[in-house]
Amino acid sequence: MWQEVREELEPYGLEVVTVALDTGGISAAAPWIERAGARHPSLIDAAHVVDALFGIVNVPSGVWIDECGMIVRPPETAYPRRPAFLDREVKPDDPPHVRERVLEIRKLRIDADLYMHALRDWAVHGAHSRYALSPQEVIERGRPRSVEDATAAAHFELGQHLFRTGREAAAVPHFRAAHRLQPDNWTYKRQAWSFVDPTQGPNDVYDGDWLTDLRKIGAENYYPRLHL
Amino acid sequence: MICHRDGGALTMLFQSPVVQIGEFEAASGWHLQAEGLCRDDLCVPLPGSARRGNELDLALVAGALRMPLVHDAEVSLWALGPPAAERALRTVQAPDLVLPDVVGGRSFELASLRGKKVLLLAWASW
Numbered sequence: 001m002w003q004e005v006r007e008e009l010e011p012y013g014l015e016v017v018t019v020a021l022d023t024g025g026i027s028a029a030a031p032w033i034e035r036a037g038a039r040h041p042s043l044i045d046a047a048h049v050v051d052a053l054f055g056i057v058n059v060p061s062g063v064w065i066d067e068c069g070m071i072v073r074p075p076e077t078a079y080p081r082r083p084a085f086l087d088r089e090v091k092p093d094d095p096p097h098v099r100e101r102v103l104e105i106r107k108l109r110i111d112a113d114l115y116m117h118a119l120r121d122w123a124v125h126g127a128h129s130r131y132a133l134s135p136q137e138v139i140e141r142g143r144p145r146s147v148e149d150a151t152a153a154a155h156f157e158l159g160q161h162l163f164r165t166g167r168e169a170a171a172v173p174h175f176r177a178a179h180r181l182q183p184d185n186w187t188y189k190r191q192a193w194s195f196v197d198p199t200q201g202p203n204d205v206y207d208g209d210w211l212t213d214l215r216k217i218g219a220e221n222y223y224p225r226l227h228l
Numbered sequence: 229m230i231c232h233r234d235g236g237a238l239t240m241l242f243q244s245p246v247v248q249i250g251e252f253e254a255a256s257g258w259h260l261q262a263e264g265l266c267r268d269d270l271c272v273p274l275p276g277s278a279r280r281g282n283e284l285d286l287a288l289v290a291g292a293l294r295m296p297l298v299h300d301a302e303v304s305l306w307a308l309g310p311p312a313a314e315r316a317l318r319t320v321q322a323p324d325l326v327l328p329d330v331v332g333g334r335s336f337e338l339a340s341l342r343g344k345k346v347l348l349l350a351w352a353s354w
Contacts, residue, residue, distance in 0.1 A: 014346070014347060015346050016349060017336075017338065017349065018349045018350075018351060020353060022352050024354075026328065028353045028354075029330070030330050033330050033331065039331060040331065041329050043325075043327040053323045055317060056350050060351045061350045062350075063350075064347060065322045065338075067342065070320045070321060070322065071317065071321075075350070122345065126345065138320045142315040143315065144314065144315050145310060145314055146312060150296045150311065151298065153238065153309045153310050154296050154298040154308065155298055156239075157241060158300055170302060174298075174300070190352070190354050191354060193354075194354035
């Protein structure tokens with residue numbers, strides 16, 4: 001998905017580095033990377049280190065890092081083009097649960113054109129781009145971590161560790177606690193839901209599921225508006 | 229301790245409610261000094277009872293640093309979460325990230341791209 005962007009912007013000195021936030025590790029992410037024909041660094045973050053370090057709570061999220069290793073834009077929703085799922089039509093033979101999902105997904109707010117305009121501007125103009133933020137702006141765009149957020153992170157870490165070491169049942173209460181304490185962290189939720197149902201539908205293990213939780217906040221709020 | 233990331237770990241797991249001072253310092257980026265626990269130019273006072281010989285009491289450290297401590301008695305693990313009130317990014321300096329690269333077939337250091345602009349794009353298969 002990002003290979004074309006890399007080819008377009010590499011002449012301007014920009015490299016694309018993708019990171020899969022996947023407890024399933026290489027076996028979960030590699031098939032997707034191969035299908036995409038990626039030739040840029042394609043990293044695997046099986047321990048969710050990157051989301052913790054940068055404050056990422058949903059995917060896809062892009063972070064801009066300048067030539068000196070300084071972050072000039074914190075995490076924000078990043079799509080290289082309008083995703084096909086926004087224009088997916090309901091088919092007559094779609095079962096009800098698919099129909100519901102398709103209709104909700106179409107409401108997601110994704111402004112890929114705006115994001116790519118900003119990214120191209122930064123690739124060309126670097127530090128002179130109006131989209132490269134000052135250090136103060138970068139830091140202030142991250143919200144202060146609440147006690148609940150911090151506690152959710154501790155539970156998620158415990159849950160991940162237990163899951164990776166084969167103690168799936170023991171991991172569940174910690175994932176549930178992380179979901180309860182930081183409900184807007186979709187990474188915590190979707191990672192855990194995917195363990196019991198790849199479609200992240202209703203299940204007997206967790207209180208929420210993707211569609212139900214999306215409706216709670218309104219699909220248009222799933223991805224925050226780009227603040228360029 | 230069973231899981232740590234070099235200096236500045238956000239969340240740390242322990243198998244005991246006490247930790248060797250050196251281990252804690254290496255994992256957390258906080259260092260024990262006369263003033264208390266210090267990181268960068270910040271020092272946080274630590275109760276005298278928090279130190280027992282070469283070990284630190286995790287609960288007292290957690291209280292001093294405003295880090296939540298979650299204990300799972302069934303599996304005998306303690307998780308020390310990141311400090312509350314801090315922002316996700318304390319500095320704009322990108323962290324030293326080393327992760328396996330499927331395309332390159334080896335570990336990749338983010339710092340190897342100094343001199344280039346980088347779009348770091350987080351995604352997931354789920």
